[in-house]
Amino acid sequence: MTDTPTAPSALATTPGLDAPTWPAEFAARYRAAGHWRGETFGGVLRERAAAHPDRVALIDPAPERRTWTYRQLDERADRLAAGLAARGIGKGDRVVVQLPNVGEFVEVVFALFRIGALPVYALPAHRDTEIGYFCSFTEAVAYVVPDVHGGFDHRRLASRVEERTPSLRHVFVVGDPGEHTALAEVSADPETAPEGPEPHELAFLQLSGGTTGLPKLIPRTHDDYIYSLRGSNDICGVDGDTRFLVLLPAAHNFPMSSPGWLGVLYAGGTVVLAPRPDPSAAFPLVARERITMTGMVPPLALVWTEAAPETEEDLGSLRLVLVGGAKYSEEAARRLEPALGCRLMQVFGMAEGLVNYTRLDDDYETIVTTQGRPISPDDEVRLVDDDGEPVPDGEFGHLLTRGPYTIRGYWRAPEHNERSFTADGFYRSGDIARRTPGGHLVVEGRAKDQINRGGEKVAPEEVENILLAHPAVHDASVVAVPDEYLGERSLAYVILRDGAERPGSVALKRFVRERGIAAYKIPDLVEFVDAFPETGIGKVSKKSLRANSPAADER
Ligand code: OOB
Numbered sequence: 001m002t003d004t005p006t007a008p009s010a011l012a013t014t015p016g017l018d019a020p021t022w023p024a025e026f027a028a029r030y031r032a033a034g035h036w037r038g039e040t041f042g043g044v045l046r047e048r049a050a051a052h053p054d055r056v057a058l059i060d061p062a063p064e065r066r067t068w069t070y071r072q073l074d075e076r077a078d079r080l081a082a083g084l085a086a087r088g089i090g091k092g093d094r095v096v097v098q099l100p101n102v103g104e105f106v107e108v109v110f111a112l113f114r115i116g117a118l119p120v121y122a123l124p125a126h127r128d129t130e131i132g133y134f135c136s137f138t139e140a141v142a143y144v145v146p147d148v149h150g151g152f153d154h155r156r157l158a159s160r161v162e163e164r165t166p167s168l169r170h171v172f173v174v175g176d177p178g179e180h181t182a183l184a185e186v187s188a189d190p191e192t193a194p195e196g197p198e199p200h201e202l203a204f205l206q207l208s209g210g211t212t213g214l215p216k217l218i219p220r221t222h223d224d225y226i227y228s229l230r231g232s233n234d235i236c237g238v239d240g241d242t243r244f245l246v247l248l249p250a251a252h253n254f255p256m257s258s259p260g261w262l263g264v265l266y267a268g269g270t271v272v273l274a275p276r277p278d279p280s281a282a283f284p285l286v287a288r289e290r291i292t293m294t295g296m297v298p299p300l301a302l303v304w305t306e307a308a309p310e311t312e313e314d315l316g317s318l319r320l321v322l323v324g325g326a327k328y329s330e331e332a333a334r335r336l337e338p339a340l341g342c343r344l345m346q347v348f349g350m351a352e353g354l355v356n357y358t359r360l361d362d363d364y365e366t367i368v369t370t371q372g373r374p375i376s377p378d379d380e381v382r383l384v385d386d387d388g389e390p391v392p393d394g395e396f397g398h399l400l401t402r403g404p405y406t407i408r409g410y411w412r413a414p415e416h417n418e419r420s421f422t423a424d425g426f427y428r429s430g431d432i433a434r435r436t437p438g439g440h441l442v443v444e445g446r447a448k449d450q451i452n453r454g455g456e457k458v459a460p461e462e463v464e465n466i467l468l469a470h471p472a473v474h475d476a477s478v479v480a481v482p483d484e485y486l487g488e489r490s491l492a493y494v495i496l497r498d499g500a501e502r503p504g505s506v507a508l509k510r511f512v513r514e515r516g517i518a519a520y521k522i523p524d525l526v527e528f529v530d531a532f533p534e535t536g537i538g539k540v541s542k543k544s545l546r547a548n549s550p551a552a553d554e555r
Pocket of ligand 1: 207208209253254258323324325326327328346347348349350351352355371429431443446452455457
């Protein structure tokens with residue numbers, strides 16, 4: 001083959017990045033516009049610690065209240081970074097971090113940022129299937145866990161994963177380490193810490209909600225993610241006085257960056273980690289810590305809206321509540337501000353990049369009826385029909401996007417990238433949306449085969465694969481059914497093998513659970529059928545399955 005020069009619009013791949021990245025002319029444009037400023041997370045924390053060392057950065061209220069000033073967080077991250085480096089963990093190494101909302105989460109992540117090792121953000125709900133996959137697929141060298149969380153012993157999960165993952169050299173435990181290493185012991189003289197990463201290099205791997213077998217990994221750089229934080233902070237009015245409550249799992253993109261705990265730390269504010277999001281646990285925290293801002297998914301917003309008028313806790317410090325992750329119904333949205341006595345902002349985002357917010361100065365109708373508009377003037381959003389042609393103004397179309405903080409490809413996933421990105425680098429979100437005359441987006445639904453269980457994304461194929469492993473199951477198809485509270489729940493249609501004895505639906509759900517999978521992925525409903533409806537070319541028609549679902553009998 002002759003050496004043809006790369007076309008200017010072709011995707012660049014950077015060695016060591018393991019994913020397509022922005023072509024040089026886009027990167028140059030984003031830098032010239034001041035979006036990418038050459039900052040790194042490690043550097044940002046260092047600067048904030050120098051500027052206001054004694055300001056409180058982080059509060060972990062339970063079981064006993066612990067606080068970290070910016071100086072303490074900076075020093076702890078340094079010592080931990082040096083300790084990790086002394087154990088041979090270095091730039092580019094992957095480290096699966098599975099921690100609940102505890103202060104150590106923030107310490108570990110900043111320590112990894114400092115040495116350029118990449119956190120892979122697992123959710124606390126993940127079990128053997130997901131963790132085993134993250135560790136083996138990323139060839140992780142370390143895995144960080146709590147000892148016991150929600151009654152589940154993560155140390156034992158770690159031992160099982162360690163046994164089958166040759167790359168895994170370390171398990172660090174927050175709390176009682178059992179047979180592993182206590183995170184508290186991982187500490188060394190910071191003088192020994194190596195050089196940090198460059199701003200254009202990867203900062204971490206985030207998980208995609210996904211539609212296929214197992215989550216794809218989303219490679220985010222320091223430059224691009226920090227831009228999304230700065231943009232989010234401007235829109236949400238985050239500053240040094242912001243006191244932000246992290247209600248959702250800290251590892252999820254929404255509470256991390258919209259504006260999230262990373263945004264608030266960037267602005268020099270205070271982050272408070274909620275061990276539980278329900279009003280009985282969180283309202284007292286709002287009152288005691290004088291919380292000004294928080295973010296939540298629609299089902300939680302409903303619960304807060306109902307509980308707020310009844311509470312004796314003083315919620316008067318709250319200024320802004322962000323709601324997103326799944327469609328927030330207009331009726332529910334209208335009830336939030338009066339109940340909580342604060343402003344509502346809708347957020348429609350995706351871990352792949354693009355985040356939309358309603359604005360503080362939008363009129364009320366826009367805030368309760370739309371999902372906002374993009375952070376950046378350089379976010380390109382295209383709404384297209386099934387053939388990829390732009391739809392007329394105001395009509396619904398498939399949402400495609402590219403921009404200064406939207407990835408150009410998943411990590412080590414060339415085949416997925418073929419499907420999930422257009423040739424000119426737009427990410428196919430799988431969402432169906434329309435644009436209002438004012439330029440705001442309204443999310444109408446989804447073309448992608450995914451279940452959005454109140455913000456928690458379930459890939460049907462992953463659950464189907466587990467059901468298929470059951471000896472009585474011939475075939476399985478998992479679909480979303482409407483649910484008043486969660487928005488959607490999951491329904492598994494199951495065809496039994498000839499002559500097989502029908503397992504009860506409870507037994508089938510137990511089977512799925514015992515295979516070691518996050519609890520939110522276990523089908524809510526199970527329905528036995530003789531055959532699946534088919535599409536014209538003989539594929540299972542999920543559309544008819546959804547349309548014909550009984551959606552009720554096990555509520
Ligand atoms: C957030 O990120 P992911 O990666 O868990 O899920 C992204 C998907 C979107 O493609 C869309 O299908 C859905 O979640 N979604 C919404 C929504 N916000 C997200 N659908 C309707 N209305 C909304 N407001 O969920 C996420 C990431 C950053 C900020 C906020 C949410």
